Amino acid sequence: MRFAARMSGVQPSAIRELLRLGDDPTITSFGGGYPDPATFPVTPLAAAYEEVLATSGRTALQYTATVGLPRLREQVAARLSADGSPTGADDILILQGAQQGLDFVAKLLIDPGDLIITANPTFLGALIAFNPYQPTYLGIDGDEHGLDTEALEAVLLGGTHPRFVYVVPDFANPTGTTMSLPRRQHLLALAQEFDFLVLEDTPYRALRFEGRDVPTLRSLDTAGRVIHLGSFSKILAPGLRLGWAAASPELLEPLGLLKLAADTQTATLSMSVTAHLLQEFDLEAHIETIRHGYGRKRDLMVKTMRDAFPTSVQVSEPEGGLFTWVTFPRGFDAADFMARVALPQAKVAYVPGATFFPVHQEANHARFSYSGVADEQMVDAVTRLGELLRAELGG
Amino acid sequence: MRFAARMSGVQPSAIRELLRLGDDPTITSFGGGYPDPATFPVTPLAAAYEEVLATSGRTALQYTATVGLPRLREQVAARLSADGSPTGADDILILQGAQQGLDFVAKLLIDPGDLIITANPTFLGALIAFNPYQPTYLGIDGDEHGLDTEALEAVLLGGTHPRFVYVVPDFANPTGTTMSLPRRQHLLALAQEFDFLVLEDTPYRALRFEGRDVPTLRSLDTAGRVIHLGSFSKILAPGLRLGWAAASPELLEPLGLLKLAADTQTATLSMSVTAHLLQEFDLEAHIETIRHGYGRKRDLMVKTMRDAFPTSVQVSEPEGGLFTWVTFPRGFDAADFMARVALPQAKVAYVPGATFFPVHQEANHARFSYSGVADEQMVDAVTRLGELLRAELGG
Secondary structure (H helix, E strand, O other): OOOOHHHHHOOOOHHHHHHHHHHOOOOEEOOOOOOOHHHOOHHHHHHHHHHHHHHHHHHHOOOOOOOOOHHHHHHHHHHHHHOOOOOOHHHEEEEOOHHHHHHHHHHHHOOOOOEEEEEEOOOHHHHHHHHHHOOEEEEEEEEOOEEOHHHHHHHHHOOOOEEEEEEOOOOOOOOOOOOOHHHHHHHHHHHHHHOOEEEEEOOOOOOEOOOOOOOOHHHHOOOOOEEEEEEOOOOOOHHHOOEEEEOOHHHHHHHHHHHHHHHOOOOHHHHHHHHHHHHHOOHHHHHHHHHHHHHHHHHHHHHHHHHHOOOOOEEOOOOEOOEEEEEOOOOOOHHHHHHHHHHHHHOEEOEEHHHHOOOOOOOOEEEEEOOOOOHHHHHHHHHHHHHHHHHHHOO | OOOOHHHHHOOOOHHHHHHHHHHOOOOEEOOOOOOOHHHOOHHHHHHHHHHHHHHHHHHHOOOOOOOOOHHHHHHHHHHHHHOOOOOOHHHEEEEOOHHHHHHHHHHHHOOOOOEEEEEEOOOHHHHHHHHHHOOEEEEEEEEOOEEOHHHHHHHHHOOOOEEEEEEOOOOOOOOOOOOOHHHHHHHHHHHHHHOOEEEEEOOOOOOEOOOOOOOOHHHHOOOOOEEEEEEOOOOOOHHHOOEEEEOOHHHHHHHHHHHHHHHOOOOHHHHHHHHHHHHHOOHHHHHHHHHHHHHHHHHHHHHHHHHHOOOOOEEOOOOEOOEEEEEOOOOOOHHHHHHHHHHHHHOEEOEEHHHHOOOOOOOOEEEEEOOOOOHHHHHHHHHHHHHHHHHHHOO
């Protein structure tokens, strides 16, 4: 059967097969990027569903505006305003999760062959969303301060012209690193000078458990060059599928047309209930609790890894989010080790890092999530893995 | 700002502006395709939300499989099996409304310039979903038995080659007509002979209030050429945003990859609650009630129109669904009449028919929905409109 040319970039992902291992109860999986379900506000949500269905059920079950429920747009705008970028309800498009924003931005901007620049490595889900639009990619290396904007500038000066640069500035997936303020400012200056847009994806931004917030790219942008994506998945629950885009009107209006084309609107009931919840429930206190929990989990995982793993293995210590990024010595293949040793002998899964690189895949990394495994099980699994790594690598 | 080439086909629709008139309480709008909110099973849904959140809230709020919740896939498959096409859970992809299936099928199959054949006129939302993939269109006229497959065959024999033919075989939007069994069989024979796929969209299929069901294209298809879309929007509630695709594995698998790329998955909670509801609730009895209600509404609207409108105006009498299609004499412009007369003088809105034609727009039609306006208000508004039409057209 002949498919459209774009489908050549839409292939089953090895990582998805791997993540199915998370369903095997004998495997301890650090692979999923799932938030800890113990953090979901189940009882307040149940009360909100009851209240909304009792008082305005018929409206909440009917079609509504494609751009989203006005009250929820206002509430999201208020949160962005409180986070440093004055935003009105009209600047917000409610999405079926931030993932949908990744799809729409590429659909809006990318003709086949157009260039997207990302951090190297970057969020796999973004590459999956962008691929059907047949972009070319360039990955820019980073360090503990995020994407190296000097390296980006050098590339731009060489004549490379991206349609947009995609970044997860806060506690990036997969590396856990946060872009520094000077780099954010530099990125925006480059966007203006070299005429490209910046796609800022912030699913983990509220989950800082250490250090101080760095201003969002959106809050630093004076030229309307930032499309900002956010999500309720990690601060309420992913099963609601609620996210948003914030952008200038000339970008938001065509994104809204793509929303109409793609799925008419996000579920009215999910939006109504979330709007009700945000009014009745102390979301900031809830986020504070989540942060403390993940901070404790990160401490435990990083400490256990540093004790158990050989000294040749580097473990990142993110200030927020869900992930630590582990770098093995050059020549080590994390995927091969997992299939050959970690899974069969330690019953431990993680995500081999190669999959997160848009162009040249580096085999000697792995992403571990500390959000989803109970403390004792985490310590045991990391310790077992450490023994096998010492046997493999020495040290 | 430069957008991708595909955005030239993504434009604000005049009809959307028009439908906003539905929010003006002084206007009686027959424009929306909204189901009657009085039919929504609010109380059973509230009980299902309460039960699911109380017993499995954390699971129901977590991420789940991209293709959809296994139990809901089974239930949808069982309904399709009961409707004449033996279907397994693995043949089902759960979607964010059937609209999302229209997006994905075009994304899967259409390279710029590829041909889509539709009925003439056809569902505007389908054209909106297809447009970003830059198809060309051919509309095939129909009659009271649906798309004229003899005319289609003539076009195919002339060398025209569509990637797929899109049809709403039951109570089509906007015409309300149903494809006869011989035409369905002919369409599938042509699909096999001329090597194209058939996209069968069935949002209104369960809403038959007169006559006998005609087998679905999927149930008649022996060659795996039908992609079947369905929706809970008109039999439960649109605010849940739940639909499905059923197709052969070689089509369903890449559609699932597009689902992953576009929005990861449909909302776990919506799927869990709907699965629970389908187990606890007599959906077929519920649909029977909805059918009777819409049948009564159709009778009232068609009778009132035939009494009030000039004899030169034809009013279709659909056997199901939400719409009647009104055809005015040649030379009459339904959009102009609405703006100039119907809205200011009668405070009545409908959808001018031109917007539903993929290529050559015919101005002398209008779509009226009988689902959303209370009886007395409907009769008054249609009667007022009839007086103005008689003044305009005579008779």
